[in-house]
Amino acid sequence: DIGEMEPELRLGMALPGFFGLMANRYMAEYGVTAGQIAKVSVKNHSHSVLNPYSQYRKSVTLEEVMDSPMVSDPLTVLQCCPRADGAAAAILVSADYARQFTNSPVLVAASVLATGLGDNPSDLIHFEFNEVAARRAYAQAGLGPKDLDVVELHDCFTIAELNHYETLGFCGRGEGVKLLEDGVTELGGRLPVNVSGGLLSRGHPLGATGIAQIVEICWHLRGQAGDRQVEGARVGLTHCLGGVKGLEAQAATIHILKR
Numbered sequence: 001d002i003g004e005m006e007p008e009l010r011l012g013m014a015l016p017g018f019f020g021l022m023a024n025r026y027m028a029e030y031g032v033t034a035g036q037i038a039k040v041s042v043k044n045h046s047h048s049v050l051n052p053y054s055q056y057r058k059s060v061t062l063e064e065v066m067d068s069p070m071v072s073d074p075l076t077v078l079q080c081c082p083r084a085d086g087a088a089a090a091i092l093v094s095a096d097y098a099r100q101f102t103n104s105p106v107l108v109a110a111s112v113l114a115t116g117l118g119d120n121p122s123d124l125i126h127f128e129f130n131e132v133a134a135r136r137a138y139a140q141a142g143l144g145p146k147d148l149d150v151v152e153l154h155d156c157f158t159i160a161e162l163n164h165y166e167t168l169g170f171c172g173r174g175e176g177v178k179l180l181e182d183g184v185t186e187l188g189g190r191l192p193v194n195v196s197g198g199l200l201s202r203g204h205p206l207g208a209t210g211i212a213q214i215v216e217i218c219w220h221l222r223g224q225a226g227d228r229q230v231e232g233a234r235v236g237l238t239h240c241l242g243g244v245k246g247l248e249a250q251a252a253t254i255h256i257l258k259r
Contacts, residue, residue, distance in 0.1 A: 009215035015094035018124075020072030021158040025124040026159060027074075036181070038065045041078050041200055044184050048197025048253035050228035052186075055084045055203030079158040083205025088211035090218070106218045109141035109235075109256040116243065116250030130167035130241070130252050134166060137237070137254040138169070145169040148191060148256075149233040150220045154241040155198040164239060165193070168254075187228060195220070195228045213238035214255060217235035221259045234259050 006230035016107065023037055043060050048054035060078060062172035068077040098105035120126075138144050145168065153168065155161035170191060171179045179185055185193040196202045196216045217236035219225040235258045243250030 015156065016072040018074065019159055020075050022124045022163065023074050023159040026163070029125060030177075032174075032177050035066060035076065036060060036177045037158050037162060038062060038076070038079055038160045038181055040155065041065045041255045043180065044155060044161075044194050044200045046196040047187055047195050047228060048201035049069075050195075050226070051197050051202060052226075053086075054201055055082060055086075055199045056197070057202075060082070075157055075159065079200070081156045081199035081204040084205045086203060086205030086208050086212065088205075088208045088215050090211050090214050095109075096149055102103075104222070104259055106221050106257050106259060109143065109258045110137040110254065112137040112140060112254045114252050116252075118223065119250065120236040125163060126173075127163065127167050127241075127250075127252070129250060130164065130239075131169075133239075133252045133254045134168045137256050141256040143235060143256060143258075145191075147235050148237050150195060150217060150230040150236045151185075151191060151239070152196060152198070152216050152236070153193060153239040154209075154242070155200050156204065156254075158200070160241070161193065161198070161200075164241075168237070168239060192230050195225070195230060210238070210240040210253060213240060215258065217257050221257060 026032055039062060040058060042065060044059065045060045049057050049059050065076060065078040070076055071080050095105060095107060112133050114129045116129035119128045153164045154163065165171055165176040165179050166173050183189045184191055187195050217238055220230045221236055222235040223229060238255045240253045
């Protein structure tokens with residue numbers, strides 16, 4: 001058990017502790033407030049109301065998020081994803097075979113895995129391996145962030161979603177809050193993110209999470225996402241993260257799917 005081997009983990013540097021530190025460092029670095037970070041939870045819970053597969057189909061106010069029990073300052077319970085039971089499946093075949101069954105298959109434009117073994121463990125707010133994975137995925141697909149119509153990313157904590165906006169190239173460093181507050185990443189915005197409700201309210205079934213993200217994007221690309229449908233979606237990105245920075249072999253997977 002890694003917790004028995006690493007003194008940092010034994011002293012509390014589990015994921016909530018790490019992302020709490022990230023949130024504090026992010027606030028200090030960019031002048032962001034705890035309330036602004038918490039708005040990620042409000043957005044994603046509002047999306048989950050529209051998703052029949054979500055663990056929590058209930059909208060929340062900013063006050064409810066901020067007043068929920070503290071987990072790792074400044075992150076409260078409603079800013080931390082719940083463990084969930086769940087399953088997901090995808091059928092992967094060649095494009096030629098898929099066209100025997102449909103005239104509009106969902107194509108895998110990019111599939112990338114990058115590790116964080118070379119990342120600076122003392123840098124709490126920049127995931128270099130996320131940036132590497134994103135660059136490789138965009139190059140592989142021949143597309144860029146501006147070509148995306150819908151995104152499912154790893155919002156294990158509210159601060160994580162803001163951080164991923166930046167490392168995935170949706171905006172510059174420190175500009176994630178502006179993207180959120182301008183409504184860019186909500187349903188109906190220019191780049192809807194976690195329309196499923198994300199890990200924060202759809203839930204995080206761990207091993208099933210990555211495929212569940214792919215299923216969600218496929219539904220949107222096929223126009224099958226119901227009340228939460230992103231209209232006209234043609235290109236989608238999924239992003240899944242794992243590991244504790246500095247203590248484990250972190251990894252990020254990115255897939256770009258298109259019609």
